[in-house]
Each structure stands twice: as structure tokens, then as C-alpha cells.
Amino acid sequence: MSVKLNALFSDSYIDISQYRDQHFKGNRHDQEKLLKQSCTLYVGNLSFYTTEEQVYDLFSKSGDVKRIVIGLDKIKKTACGFCFVEYYTRTDAENAMRFINGTRLDDRIIRTDWDAGFKEGRQYGRGKSGGQVRDEYRQDYDPARGGYGKLAQLQRTSDVQHKF
Amino acid sequence: MSRRRHSDENDGGQPHKRRRTSEPIEIEDRLESLICRVGEKSTSSLESNLEGLAGVLEADLPNYKNKILRILCAVARLLPEKLTVYTTLVGLLNARNYNFGGEFVEAMIRQLKETLKSNLYSEAVYLVRFLSDLVNCHVIAAPSMVAMFENFVSVTQEEEIPQVRSDWYVYAVLSCLPWVGKELYEKKDVEMDRLLNQIDGYLKRRQKVHVPMLQVWTAEKPHPQEEFLDCLWAQVQKLKKDRWQERHILRPYIAFDSVLCEALQHNLPPFTPPAHSDEALYPMPRVVFRMFDYTDAPEGPVMPGSHSVERFVIEENLHCIIKSHWRERKTCAAQLLSYPGKNKIPLNYHIVEVIFGELFQLPSPPHIDVMYTALLIELCKLQPGSLPQVLAQATEMLYMRLETMNTTCIDRFISWFSHHLSNFQFRWSWDDWADCLTVDLEKPKPKFVREVLEKCMRLSYHQRIVDIVPPSFSALIPAEPQYHYKYGDESNSSLPGYAVAIAVGNAIKNRASNEEILTTLKELPNPNQEEDDDEGDGFNPLKIDVFLQTLLHLAAKSFSHSFSALAKFHEVLKTLTESDEGKLHILRVVYEAWRNHPQMISVLVDKMIRTQIVDCAAVANWIFSPDMAHDFTRFYVWEILHSTIRKMNKHVQKIQKELEEAKDKLEKQQHKKQKDSGDEEDMEKNSEDEDGQLEEQIERLQEKVESAQSEQKNLFLVIFQRFIMILTEHLVRCETGSVDINTCWYKNCIERLQQIFLMHHVTIQQYMGTLENLLFTAELDHHILAVYQQFCALQL
Numbered sequence: 001m002s003v004k005l006n007a008l009f010s011d012s013y014i015d016i017s018q019y020r021d022q023h024f025k026g027n028r029h030d031q032e033k034l035l036k037q038s039c040t041l042y043v044g045n046l047s048f049y050t051t052e053e054q055v056y057d058l059f060s061k062s063g064d065v066k067r068i069v070i071g072l073d074k075i076k077k078t079a080c081g082f083c084f085v086e087y088y089t090r091t092d093a094e095n096a097m098r099f100i101n102g103t104r105l106d107d108r109i110i111r112t113d114w115d116a117g118f119k120e121g122r123q124y125g126r127g128k129s130g131g132q133v134r135d136e137y138r139q140d141y142d143p144a145r146g147g148y149g150k151l152a153q154l155q156r157t158s159d160v161q162h163k164f
Numbered sequence: 165m166s167r168r169r170h171s172d173e174n175d176g177g178q179p180h181k182r183r184r185t186s187e188p189i190e191i192e193d194r195l196e197s198l199i200c201r202v203g204e205k206s207t208s209s210l211e212s213n214l215e216g217l218a219g220v221l222e223a224d225l226p227n228y229k230n231k232i233l234r235i236l237c238a239v240a241r242l243l244p245e246k247l248t249v250y251t252t253l254v255g256l257l258n259a260r261n262y263n264f265g266g267e268f269v270e271a272m273i274r275q276l277k278e279t280l281k282s283n284l285y286s287e288a289v290y291l292v293r294f295l296s297d298l299v300n301c302h303v304i305a306a307p308s309m310v311a312m313f314e315n316f317v318s319v320t321q322e323e324e325i326p327q328v329r330s331d332w333y334v335y336a337v338l339s340c341l342p343w344v345g346k347e348l349y350e351k352k353d354v355e356m357d358r359l360l361n362q363i364d365g366y367l368k369r370r371q372k373v374h375v376p377m378l379q380v381w382t383a384e385k386p387h388p389q390e391e392f393l394d395c396l397w398a399q400v401q402k403l404k405k406d407r408w409q410e411r412h413i414l415r416p417y418i419a420f421d422s423v424l425c426e427a428l429q430h431n432l433p434p435f436t437p438p439a440h441s442d443e444a445l446y447p448m449p450r451v452v453f454r455m456f457d458y459t460d461a462p463e464g465p466v467m468p469g470s471h472s473v474e475r476f477v478i479e480e481n482l483h484c485i486i487k488s489h490w491r492e493r494k495t496c497a498a499q500l501l502s503y504p505g506k507n508k509i510p511l512n513y514h515i516v517e518v519i520f521g522e523l524f525q526l527p528s529p530p531h532i533d534v535m536y537t538a539l540l541i542e543l544c545k546l547q548p549g550s551l552p553q554v555l556a557q558a559t560e561m562l563y564m565r566l567e568t569m570n571t572t573c574i575d576r577f578i579s580w581f582s583h584h585l586s587n588f589q590f591r592w593s594w595d596d597w598a599d600c601l602t603v604d605l606e607k608p609k610p611k612f613v614r615e616v617l618e619k620c621m622r623l624s625y626h627q628r629i630v631d632i633v634p635p636s637f638s639a640l641i642p643a644e645p646q647y648h649y650k651y652g653d654e655s656n657s658s659l660p661g662y663a664v665a666i667a668v669g670n671a672i673k674n675r676a677s678n679e680e681i682l683t684t685l686k687e688l689p690n691p692n693q694e695e696d697d698d699e700g701d702g703f704n705p706l707k708i709d710v711f712l713q714t715l716l717h718l719a720a721k722s723f724s725h726s727f728s729a730l731a732k733f734h735e736v737l738k739t740l741t742e743s744d745e746g747k748l749h750i751l752r753v754v755y756e757a758w759r760n761h762p763q764m765i766s767v768l769v770d771k772m773i774r775t776q777i778v779d780c781a782a783v784a785n786w787i788f789s790p791d792m793a794h795d796f797t798r799f800y801v802w803e804i805l806h807s808t809i810r811k812m813n814k815h816v817q818k819i820q821k822e823l824e825e826a827k828d829k830l831e832k833q834q835h836k837k838q839k840d841s842g843d844e845e846d847m848e849k850n851s852e853d854e855d856g857q858l859e860e861q862i863e864r865l866q867e868k869v870e871s872a873q874s875e876q877k878n879l880f881l882v883i884f885q886r887f888i889m890i891l892t893e894h895l896v897r898c899e900t901g902s903v904d905i906n907t908c909w910y911k912n913c914i915e916r917l918q919q920i921f922l923m924h925h926v927t928i929q930q931y932m933g934t935l936e937n938l939l940f941t942a943e944l945d946h947h948i949l950a951v952y953q954q955f956c957a958l959q960l
Contacts, residue, residue: 009242009488009491010491010492011491011492012492013491013492013493014491051625051722052722052723052724053622053722053723053763053764054622054623054624054625056723056763056767057619057622057623057763058583058623061533061534061537061579061583062532062534064770064807068723068724069724070724095532095534095535098491098492098493098535098538099493099532099534099535099537099538100534100538103537103538103541103587104586104587105586105623106623106624107589
């Protein structure tokens with residue numbers, strides 16, 4: 001009786017993405033195995049001002065949250081726009097991928113992705129300036145993420161200097 | 165759909181994947197894909213696609229008959245929204261290959277038996293409906309279908325069965341009649357009349373004690389919340405009066421009538437409903453949710469009436485679409501919006517009504533609450549010019565009817581609305597709701613707005629809420645979520661614990677050990693000192709107060725800080741709260757300190773349960789204690805209680821699972837030993853040891869399970885006892901004072917009692933005997949007893 005009709009009932013929102021953590025200790029196969037069992041989500045595109053409380057409230061809508069780790073600027077030790085959300089069960093995490101990913105938190109569309117599991121050190125941004133890599137290179141102005149990207153900021157400063 | 169053979173499909177594919185011959189697995193996948201996708205948007209007409217597919221499948225029957233049978237059985241069971249597309253397909257196949265038609269019918273009967281045995285009752289309904297529509301496609305002879313219906317209805321004559329059993333069989337028959345009523349009446353009107361009379365008799369004598377517990381609104385106006393079988397019966401009767409003329413259902417087989425009527429029909433084998441057994445879990449009764457009628461959709465097509473069969477069919481199909489696609493919200497929204505025949509109905513209204521119907525369904529929604537929020541957002545994205553307006557209209561209507569809305573449903577409305585607003589910059593015409601400002605704050609409308617603003621604040625921050633509402637709403641704005649440190653100010657220096665609080669604060673900041681902290685606390689007098697407690701280790705509320713107030717004050721910055729604090733000083737806290745009174749008091753202290761930050765209270769209580777600083781019964785007692793009377797009707801309090809009950813349930817399930825796994829392991833080991841017997845003595849001795857260890861483990865786990873179940877039972881007993889006490893108190897007080905019992909508080913409280921039953925009905929079923937003997941006895945006030953009786957009626 002159990003024909004699953006794969007053609008029809010896809011569940012694509014819970015698929016693992018193309019992203020692989022370059023700092024992961026282990027091979028690709030190990031990482032993918034962990035991603036497919038994980039109860040932990042990476043959450044990106046947060047405002048720097050989004051609080052742990054707000055993240056808790058939103059992500060509790062898909063189940064009991066075990067732990068939240070707010071991502072920090074490596075130098076300033078302030079929030080830099082991402083976090084990890086860990087659930088007690090995989091099911092709860094899957095529902096977050098299906099129904100919270102791509103919706104708004106603090107007026108911003110946030111993005112969730114599977115994470116192989118939090119380890120000490122992973123709460124820090126990996127950009128040269130201390131924040132996330134994406135904030136090093138972006139050209140747009142985002143007041144909730146420190147304004148211009150770091151590179152763009154440096155350029156603007158040097159432009160100003162040249163004027164005088 | 166073109167009539168290409170499978171081997172053609174491999175051309176035009178990716179060059180490196182080209183194969184010379186198609187592999188069987190590929191062909192099977194291809195068949196599945198072709199069958200699943202027929203009926204979807206296409207450049208060709210549905211009829212020509214069906215014709216083409218029938219040709220392809222007929223040609224594949226010699227090699228892939230079993231696979232095709234399995235796929236068709238699966239779509240019958242899993243894609244009920246495309247019922248008539250697939251019955252037409254089967255009809256065409258039957259016309260071309262009589263034997264195949266026969267085999268399909270047999271396979272369907274087998275599948276029906278299996279679904280019934282597996283308690284898959286909604287799927288079983290889809291199968292019965294499929295079979296009945298096959299009558300329209302000349303695959304099944306009408307008289308044999310009527311005979312099956314007669315066997316179904318005869319279940320109503322069975323004795324000593326739960327009502328939900330006969331309910332299901334009657335429902336299965338009635339729900340097919342929109343599709344096949346006309347055909348069956350044309351062929352067998354005498355038998356059908358007899359059938360309907362029997363059903364009428366059954367519906368008149370069945371009991372409906374359960375209905376009030378399932379209704380979203382207690383008021384009959386504007387739309388009565390009808391029991392599902394009553395509503396369907398009214399719809400079928402109206403259909404009969406209209407001489408079975410039904411115009412909504414898409415019937416592709418009509419176009420093929422000339423081909424199909426040439427086909428030979430099969431007789432359904434006689435089908436005896438499987439006997440009732442204790443393992444059977446019949447579906448619970450339902451109430452039909454209605455919030456719109458034809459007056460609500462101002463322009464465009466008219467909404468079919470509440471007793472029209474069209475309404476039934478539309479709602480059924482929309483529910484089925486959600487059931488099929490709930491995991492993928494974009495697909496689900498797209499499928500809902502491309503409902504066939506959408507131009508003749510106000511589709512947006514139907515969709516919104518069906519979605520809210522599911523969200524507010526009692527005991528619980530078919531799917532997780534947050535799915536509906538995400539789905540409505542997707543629908544708004546796809547229809548930005550029309551759907552948000554319907555949704556706003558719906559919200560307005562729900563707000564207007566809050567006075568009679570069930571408290572559980574109001575909870576869900578609050579959670580949905582606040583989450584929805586947070587996705588749309590909290591934009592709302594709050595001034596439209598200014599009427600809520602003129603009444604007592606405990607009344608449903610202002611209470612609703614307060615709870616919504618509180619939840620909105622959790623997703624944003626206090627100032628944001630101040631900014632989004634008009635100044636007139638300031639009384640409804642939640643308090644700023646700040647900590648109350650009672651030992652903070654010098655003005656508090658007269659408080660008994662003040663000096664020690666400062667000392668403890670310093671000790672914590674200087675990373676003192678647990679022993680040092682306890683020593684510092686020893687200086688505190690004990691207002692509760694018992695005579696024989698020389699060491700001063702007994703319950704001392706002042707110690708708890710001073711320590712925890714100070715600790716939480718230092719950790720007030722964030723949840724993480726507070727969790728770290730609880731973890732670091734776990735030993736101290738456990739020592740201070742060894743007794744039941746200690747556990748109760750720590751909850752009081754947390755509340756006093758964080759009373760303006762309910763979210764923080766919730767997460768701290770959760771952590772304290774999980775780290776066994778408090779137990780579940782303590783939380784229950786705390787919630788019902790006089791200290792919490794002020795907040796007793798607030799949403800967050802019940803979120804805490806239900807979360808506590810859920811933790812208890814999960815705990816029991818976890819240990820039960822461990823026990824089952826250990827038992828399985830032992831069984832496997834012993835089974836293996838039997839097979840290996842006759843080996844040397846050494847091996848036997850080792851395995852005996854292993855067995856011994858496992859048996860010991862099983863014994864320990866058994867004890868753990870019993871102890872956990874006992875704790876669980878006790879938790880429910882505490883909760884129900886406390887409910888009975890406070891409700892009885894209220895009822896007696898009102899009676900002696902000749903005052904109406906129906907205050908806001910009473911409505912809230914009695915519905916919270918209902919909510920306990922509804923939200924945890926699976927667990928509570930185990931303890932019915934105890935509940936009936938100890939608590940819900942005949943001496944109880946009938947208002948309270950009624951709740952219990954309604955609950956029992958749900959599964960009878």
C-alpha cells in the first residue's frame with residue numbers, strides 16, 4: 001500500500017542547501033550526514049539590534065527551543081546579524097524551515113539553513129573586520145547592519161580624505 | 165499531453181545522461197509522474213490529456229500492470245481533490261481493458277480494508293468516494309454500490325459500539341452522494357430512499373452532548389456552528405429536493421460518455437465493515453466552521469448557501485488541497501488559488517474560511533498553527549489586490565464576535581494576528597477598534613487587544629508598540645519588561661534581607677563558590693522556622709527570596725545570562741528548594757521579580773523544570789495559588805501550564821520508549837541464545853550475565869515508568885482538583901448572592917478547564933477511571949460536571 005508518490009509530495013523547504021561550512025572538521029560526507037540529522041538552524045539576515053528574546057519568541061512557534069546563540073562580531077563582541085537556534089527535536093526544526101524561513105523578524109526577511117551543530121568559536125563572524133563576511137563586501141546601505149559594507153565604508157572614508 | 169513513448173523522453177535530455185534504452189526504474193518514475201501530473205495546467209485540454217494518458221497506460225499494461233495499479237490506488241487515496249480526473253482515467257482504461265478494471269476494483273477493496281484496519285479513516289472516505297464515482301464512469305454497477313452503502317448503514321444497528329463508529333460509516337455514505345446521488349437514485353430509488361430513511365432515524369436518535377465543547381462560538385447567530393453530520397444531512401436533503409442536480413463538481417467523464425457507456429461494469433464484491441475492536445480509533449466528531457455567507461462577498465460570484473452541496477464540495481476540496489501540500493506553502497497557496505471552477509465562486513472567501521476553520525478547529529488544528537500564518541502570507545503575496553482585504557474583513561468579523569468565541573480559539577486568534585502583523589510592519593487600523601476602550605479591561609475585546617499587543621511586543625520592543633497604536637490605546641499597552649529588584653534601592657534598606665542581598669551580590673560577582681553563598685545566606689533569619697530545625701536547613705522563604713532576587717537581577721540582561729546563572733548556581737537552588745514549599749516559593753519569587761516580563765517568566769519556569777529545580781506539580785499549584793489570581797486569566801499563564809503538561813507527557817513517553825527498546829533488546833538476545841544453544845558453557849554464562857544486566861535495567865526502567873506515570877497522574881489530579889475548587893467557590897458565591905454566574909472570569913475559567921481536556925485528551929484518556937471516581941462525581945455542580953461529560957462524549 002505504501003506508494004509514496006515522490007513525484008508529488010516534495011518537502012523541499014527542509015532540503016539541505018548548497019552551503020558547506022569551510023571550517024567544518026570532517027569531510028563533506030560527514031557534514032552532510034550531520035546536516036540531515038541536525039536539530040540546529042543557522043539564522044541569517046538579522047538586524048544587529050534583534051534580541052535573543054525576539055528570536056526565542058518567533059522560533060518557539062515551531063516547537064520548544066533548547067538554546068539560542070547570538071552571533072557576535074569577533075572584535076567588538078556585539079551582535080553582528082546572525083544566530084543559531086537549537087531545538088530538542090528534528091521535527092520542530094523542520095517546521096521552522098518550512099514556516100519561519102523566509103518570513104520576517106524585526107521587519108527583515110530572515111533566512112534559515114541547517115547547521116551541523118554549534119561548537120565553541122562558531123558564534124563569531126568570520127569577516128576580516130570582525131563581522132560576517134557578507135558585511136565586508138556588500139555595497140548597499142543597511143542601517144540595521146552597520147550602514148555600508150566595511151569595504152565600502154573604507155572607500156568612502158578615503159574618498160572624503162582625498163577631497164581635502 | 166503528447167502520446168510520446170517513454171524512449172522518446174530520453175532525447176532532449178542532458179547529453180551526458182542519454183541512455184540507449186530506458187531502464188525499468190526510470191519508466192516507473194515516468195509513469196508515476198505522468199499519472200500524478202495529469203489534470204494540471206497544460207496547453208492541451210484535460211480531455212485530450214486523459215485520452216492520451218489512457219492510451220499510454222493501456223500500452224504499458226502488459227509490462228507494468230502492477231505498478232500502474234499501485235499508483236492509481238495511491239492517487240485515489242492521496243489526491244482526493246482530483247478525484248474525478250482519476251475516476252475518468254480508470255473509466256477509460258476499463259473501457260479498453262475490462263480485466264484491468266476488475267483488478268483495479270479488487271485492489272481498491274483490499275486497500276480500503278487495510279486503511280480501515282490502520283485507523284486511516286479520512287483516507288478510507290476518499291477511497292469510498294472514489295469507488296462511488298466509478299459508478300459514474302461505468303466501471304462499477306450501481307446496484308452493487310448501493311449494496312455496499314446498505315452494509316455501511318447497517319452498522320447503525322450494531323449494539324454496544326461507540327457512536328463515533330457508526331458516525332463514520334454514515335458519514336462515508338452521505339459524503340459520496342454529491343458525486344453519485346443522481347446515478348444511484350436513477351437506478352435504485354427504492355433502496356436509496358430506504359437507506360436515507362435509516363440514516364434519518366439514526367441521526368435523530370444519536371446523542372450530541374459533545375457539540376458545545378467543539379463549537380468555536382457559543383452563539384447561534386450569525387451562523388450556527390452545526391454538528392458535521394447534521395450539516396451534511398441538511399445538504400443531502402436539499403440536494404435530493406433539487407432532484408440531485410449538482411453543478412459544481414468537475415466531471416471529465418461526461419465528455420467521454422459515448423465511450424464509457426459501452427464499457428462493461430463490474431460488481432463490487434460484498435463488503436462487510438470490519439468488526440469493532442478496542443484498537444480502533446475512529447475520527448472525533450466535528451463542528452462545521454462558518455464565518456461567511458453570501459452577504460459578505462459584496463461583488464462578484466455569490467457564495468453558495470450553508471446547506472448547499474456545493475459548499476460541502478468546495479470545502480472538502482480545499483481541505484484536501486491543504487492536506488496534500490501543507491509542507492510547501494508556496495505550492496499550497498498556488499494550488500488553492502487555482503481551484504477549478506474558481507470563477508463561479510468567491511474563492512478568496514472560501515479559502516480564508518477554510519483556513520480559519522482549520523486553525524480554530526477543536527480539539528486541535530489538523531496541522532501546526534504556524535503553518536496557517538505562513539500560508540496566509542503566501543496567499544497575500546499571490547493575490548495582493550484582493551486577499552489582504554478579505555483577510556482584514558475576516559479579522560474584523562472575528563473581533564466583533566469575540567464575546568462568544570471559545571477561549572482556546574481566542575488564544576489562537578491572538579497568536580495568529582500578532583505574528584501576521586509582525587510581517588506587515590504592524591500596520592492596522594486600531595482606531596476601528598476604539599469601542600474596546602470604553603468597557604472593562606477584562607472584557608473579551610480589550611483583553612484581546614492587550615494580549616495581541618503583548619505578543620507584538622515580544623516580536624519587537626516596547627517603544628514600537630507605543631508608536632503603532634493611537635495614544636487613546638495607552639491603557640492597553642503592555643508594561644515595559646523590566647526587572648523588579650526589591651533590594652535595589654537604598655530606600656529598601658529596611659527590608660530584612662537587604663544587607664545579605666548586598667553581600668550575596670558581591671559574592672556572586674567575586675565568583676564565590678556554592679558553599680560560600682550558602683554560608684552567607686545562613687545569616688538570614690527564618691520567618692518560617694520549625695521547632696526542630698536547628699541547622700536552619702529547612703524551608704526558608706527569605707533565603708530563597710534574597711538569593712534568587714539578587715541572582716536574577718545580576719543576570720537580567722538576557723535569557724542566556726539568566727540561564728547561565730541558573731546553571732551555575734544549580735546546587736544552591738536545589739538545596740533551597742528541596743521541599744514542596746520551597747519549590748512553590750521560588751516560583752513566587754520569579755514572578756514577583758519578573759512580573760512585567762511574562763516571556764522571561766515562561767522561559768525561566770521551563771528551565772527550572774528541565775533542571776529539576778521545580779517539578780510540574782509545583783508549577784500547577786503555583787498557577788492556582790492566590791498570588792497568581794491577578795494574572796489568572798492572562799494568556800501567558802496558560803501557555804506555561806500547557807507547556808508544563810507537555811513536558812511531563814514527553815518525559816513519560818521518553819522513558820516508555822527506553823523501556824520498550826530494552827525489552828526488544830532482551831527478546832532479541834534470548835531469541836539468539838535459543839538459536840545458538842548447545843555452545844560451550846562459557847558462552848552460556850556470559851550471555852546469562854548479559855541477560856541479567858538487561859533484566860535489571862528493564863526492572864529499573866519499569867520502576868521509572870511507573871513513577872513517571874504516577875507523577876503524571878498526580879499532575880492532572882492537582883490541576884483538576886484546583887479547577888473544581890475555584891469554580892465551585894465561584895458558583896456557590898454567586899448562588900448565595902443571587903448573582904449571575906456568567907462573569908468574564910467564569911467564562912474564561914470554565915473554558916480553560918475544557919482546554920485542559922481538549923489539548924491533552926490522549927493522555928487523560930488513560931486516567932478516566934480515577935478522574936471519575938475521585939473528582940468528577942455526581943455530587944459535583946452540574947456546570948462543572950457538564951464539561952467532563954462533554955469530554956467523555958467525544959469518543960463514545
